[in-house]
Amino acid sequence: MEFQINQQRVPINLIWLRNNCRCENCFNDITKENKLTETLLHVAVKHYSIDGNDVHVVWNDDHLSKYDINWLHSQQRPENRPNLITWSGSEIESQISIVESEKAELTHDQISKLVESILQFGVGMVRNVLPSTEATEKICKHIGPIMNTFYGSMWEVVQSSFSVYKDTAYTDKVVGVHTDNTYAIEPAGLMAFHGLEPAQQGGETVLVDGFRAAELLKIQNQKHYDNLRTVPIEWHYNSDEFLHINAIPIINTSKVTGELEQIRYNTYHRSSRAPFTAKSNLDDYYASLKAFENILHDPKLAWNLSLQPGTIIFINNWRLLHGRRQFIGRRRLVGCYQSMNTLLSRGRYFKLIK
Numbered sequence: 478m479e480f481q482i483n484q485q486r487v488p489i490n491l492i493w494l495r496n497n498c499r500c501e502n503c504f505n506d507i508t509k510e511n512k513l514t515e516t517l518l519h520v521a522v523k524h525y526s527i528d529g530n531d532v533h534v535v536w537n538d539d540h541l542s543k544y545d546i547n548w549l550h551s552q553q554r555p556e557n558r559p560n561l562i563t564w565s566g567s568e569i570e571s572q573i574s575i576v577e578s579e580k581a582e583l584t585h586d587q588i589s590k591l592v593e594s595i596l597q598f599g600v601g602m603v604r605n606v607l608p609s610t611e612a613t614e615k616i617c618k619h620i621g622p623i624m625n626t627f628y629g630s631m632w633e634v635v636q637s638s639f640s641v642y643k644d645t646a647y648t649d650k651v652v653g654v655h656t657d658n659t660y661a662i663e664p665a666g667l668m669a670f671h672g673l674e675p676a677q678q679g680g681e682t683v684l685v686d687g688f689r690a691a692e693l694l695k696i697q698n699q700k701h702y703d704n705l706r707t708v709p710i711e712w713h714y715n716s717d718e719f720l721h722i723n724a725i726p727i728i729n730t731s732k733v734t735g736e737l738e739q740i741r742y743n744t745y746h747r748s749s750r751a752p753f754t755a756k757s758n759l760d761d762y763y764a765s766l767k768a769f770e771n772i773l774h775d776p777k778l779a780w781n782l783s784l785q786p787g788t789i790i791f792i793n794n795w796r797l798l799h800g801r802r803q804f805i806g807r808r809r810l811v812g813c814y815q816s817m818n819t820l821l822s823r824g825r826y827f828k829l830i831k
């Protein structure tokens with residue numbers, strides 16, 4: 478069946494149409510769940526008519542369906558997300574949203590602005606927050622629930638916790654740019670950082686847009702890009718109590734749109750298992766990895782910023798890499814993880830994704 482919608486011919490599959498009838502026998506409008514639980518294959522239309530925006534269909538078993546024509550159209554394509562704007566270095570600083578909180582509260586508009594900024598640039602900020610874990614948590618909960626992992630829900634990065642987490646992050650050493658949770662089946666989508674006590678010297682945060690880096694790699698050499706997009710490599714987190722392992726490529730694209738979806742890159746958590754590709758391809762794979770590293774470590778891509786008490790920075794951990802410079806003195810940072818589900822769900826709530 479084909480409809481004329483806004484001067485466009487939109488082909489609609491009949492089986493899809495019948496399976497997505499919105500009448501009260503087929504669909505529960507309160508729970509938004511299907512009542513029709515089996516695929517109906519042998520369907521035929523007896524008669525249909527269009528009345529304004531309504532399409533009325535009489536099926537060959539005399540079932541009646543009514544559809545909104547714009548809804549029919551909208552269901553033939555993937556969700557629209559805000560345009561991704563990729564960036565190099567501090568050029569992004571003047572473009573991202575920085576919202577001012579009042580007593581750890583955020584208005585509807587402020588949360589929407591923050592989420593929009595994270596969806597577009599991978600970064601957003603909230604200023605004027607009390608420098609405490611409680612105030613940080615309260616602000617983060619405006620986006621949604623905090624993810625609980627073996628680090629706890631709200632975590633504190635301070636050197637004295639090294640004995641518990643045995644992770645380079647909990648030292649005063651330099652930490653090269655990486656994404657978190659590469660070893661997890663579902664890595665945190667969103668990370669919040671609040672620098673409660675900056676170091677006496679050094680300790681700046683370094684952010685790199687992994688999507689920009691992937692775009693540059695693709696322009697430079699398609700084969701390198703394809704290698705990193707298709708060859709799974711294994712990541713692990715190995716502590717006394719937990720052993721998380723996951724094998725997946727460094728560059729991941731959406732199965733629906735083909736667009737960049739997730740970067741996983743963390744040399745600290747790369748396991749010793751050989752990359753999963755033909756042995757004869759390994760030299761090539763490493764050449765591709767080296768090319769990507771050269772881009773990631775190009776100083777032009779790095780945005781260096783110093784996290785100050787009062788400012789929470791939110792970053793998309795499926796896109797941005799973060800690192801830290803070496804420092805002297807005590808440095809205390811609190812933060813948390815939130816899921817990609819939570820971030821996207823907020824984006825839909827604010828109609829930024831539709």
Ligand SMILES: [Fe+2]
Pocket residue numbers: 646655656657799
């Ligand atoms: Fe990290």
Ligand SMILES: [Zn+2]
Pocket residue numbers: 498499500501502503504540541542
């Ligand atoms: Zn129906």
